[in-house]
Amino acid sequence: MKKIFSNQYFLLFGRIVIAIVFIYAGAEKITDPKGFSQAIYNYKLLPIQTINFLAITLPWSEIISGILLLFGISVKENASIIASLLFVFIVAVALSLIRGLDIDCGCFGKGNPVGWKKLGENTLMLIICIALMAFDSKIFTLNTKKTD
Amino acid sequence: MNKKNLLSIIIISISIGLIYNYLNPNGIPFIREERILEFVEEDSLSLNRDSINIVITDSTSIKSSTETSVKTEVIGQKEIQPLPTEFTKPLAIKIDKAYQLYKQGVKFIDARMPEEYNEGHIKGAINIPFDGDESYRDILKTISKDEILVTYCSGTECDLSILLGDELFEKGYKKVYIFFGGWNDWLEKGYPISKGGQ
Numbered sequence: 001m002k003k004i005f006s007n008q009y010f011l012l013f014g015r016i017v018i019a020i021v022f023i024y025a026g027a028e029k030i031t032d033p034k035g036f037s038q039a040i041y042n043y044k045l046l047p048i049q050t051i052n053f054l055a056i057t058l059p060w061s062e063i064i065s066g067i068l069l070l071f072g073i074s075v076k077e078n079a080s081i082i083a084s085l086l087f088v089f090i091v092a093v094a095l096s097l098i099r100g101l102d103i104d105c106g107c108f109g110k111g112n113p114v115g116w117k118k119l120g121e122n123t124l125m126l127i128i129c130i131a132l133m134a135f136d137s138k139i140f141t142l143n144t145k146k147t148d
Numbered sequence: 149m150n151k152k153n154l155l156s157i158i159i160i161s162i163s164i165g166l167i168y169n170y171l172n173p174n175g176i177p178f179i180r181e182e183r184i185l186e187f188v189e190e191d192s193l194s195l196n197r198d199s200i201n202i203v204i205t206d207s208t209s210i211k212s213s214t215e216t217s218v219k220t221e222v223i224g225q226k227e228i229q230p231l232p233t234e235f236t237k238p239l240a241i242k243i244d245k246a247y248q249l250y251k252q253g254v255k256f257i258d259a260r261m262p263e264e265y266n267e268g269h270i271k272g273a274i275n276i277p278f279d280g281d282e283s284y285r286d287i288l289k290t291i292s293k294d295e296i297l298v299t300y301c302s303g304t305e306c307d308l309s310i311l312l313g314d315e316l317f318e319k320g321y322k323k324v325y326i327f328f329g330g331w332n333d334w335l336e337k338g339y340p341i342s343k344g345g346q
Contacts (some may be wrong), residue, residue: 033169033176041180042307052180057165064161077154102302110279133149 011137014128015079019070021125022082026062028109029055039106043092061085069132072141079132086126093119183310185240185328238313238324241298243333249298249325250339255291257316259301259308260331262345269331270300271340278308278315288319296323303332 004010029036037055040046046054062085065078089107096103096114105114112118169175241249250256256273258265262284265275276284278301291297297316301308313326335341 030168033172033174037176037180038307038311048180048182052176052178055176055180056169056178057162060165060168061158061161064157064164068157074150074153074157076149077157080149080154081157102306104279113279 005131006135008137008139011132011135012139015069015072015075015132015137018079018082018125018128018132019066022062022066023070025108026059026066029059029106030063032109033059035110036106039104042101042103042106043096044101045092045095058085072137072139075137075141076133079129083126083129083133086122086129090119090122090126093122183314185310185326186237187328188239188241188245188325235317235322235324238299238310238317238326240326240328243327243329243337246298246300246325246327246329246334247337247339249296254296254298254325256327257297257299257312258331259299259312260306264302264331266343266345268335268341268343270334271342273300275345276312278312288316291321293320293322295321296325297321298325298327300327300330300334303330304328306330 033055036059037052040051040055041048061081065081068074069078069082093105093114097116097119101114103114104110105112105118107118250270256270258269258273258275259278260275261277261280262275265273265277269275274287276287299309299313299316301312309326309328309330313324316324
């Protein structure tokens with residue numbers, strides 16, 4: 001298993017997929033901040049005062065980490081940011097499923113309900129991010145400095 | 149992992165987000181305000197009944213002179229109404245008032261997803277799923293801005309009726325009611341329902 005996860009081509013593929021997903025997800029949220037704020041509110045997990053701060057900053061975190069990951073800049077750092085976000089998303093979606101909330105996940109704009117599929121996708125991406133954090137992706141990168 | 153890099157990326161992302169939101173005309177306030185539902189009082193609804201008649205008369209094509217005189221008369225009544233017929237924001241109503249409006253032929257809008265709508269909805273209600281495709285909103289082109297509308301969703305726990313109500317209000321529908329209690333209360337009371345798509 002370790003051989004697969006440490007394979008540079010696997011890591012490159014994973015890096016590009018996650019980067020594209022997060023750039024797209026971030027861009028969708030930026031175009032509709034009101035909608036994203038509502039999506040966070042619907043989870044009913046956070047105090048109302050913190051919701052808009054997250055709705056304003058989180059999409060940019062997704063986009064910037066996504067772009068940097070795409071170009072292989074500070075892969076470990078960006079993978080850890082995205083892994084943290086994914087962990088939060090997984091917990092939020094899982095809690096909503098347990099509580100039986102029939103809400104939109106707010107992942108890619110409107111029309112994505114929370115569900116087991118979403119949980120599976122996020123878990124898969126989290127695994128790839130952990131692999132990127134552990135083994136780094138060293139091919140096709142713009143990184144000139146060694147970050148370790 | 150370089151912690152300095154990590155921190156820099158996070159700080160830069162947050163800063164860009166805040167600056168972009170500040171400059172964006174569609175930006176949102178830093179602190180979210182809670183949406184408090186304002187319920188209609190008994191009296192205000194009965195006063196609005198006259199305005200309901202006006203809408204119905206206005207939307208019907210007038211063929212005879214008798215009908216024309218009726219219209220003028222009703223509008224005359226409207227002019228002496230002390231209360232404004234337009235709301236400052238969508239108003240919430242409960243089951244009894246919703247049924248009262250239903251009997252008066254007011255248009256009901258189901259804000260749930262089409263699957264739920266098809267399983268069962270208030271008889272005669274149209275479906276505009278708030279989280280659905282924009283194409284569902286095309287039906288609004290056929291609805292006059294003066295018309296009284298009632299939005300509803302599953303029950304007291306859902307927000308879709310409030311969100312759709314607010315959206316319609318922003319689009320220029322100034323007589324929007326939000327039926328708090330929605331489908332669950334309606335079903336419990338055994339009021340008219342129908343199944344299938346629109």
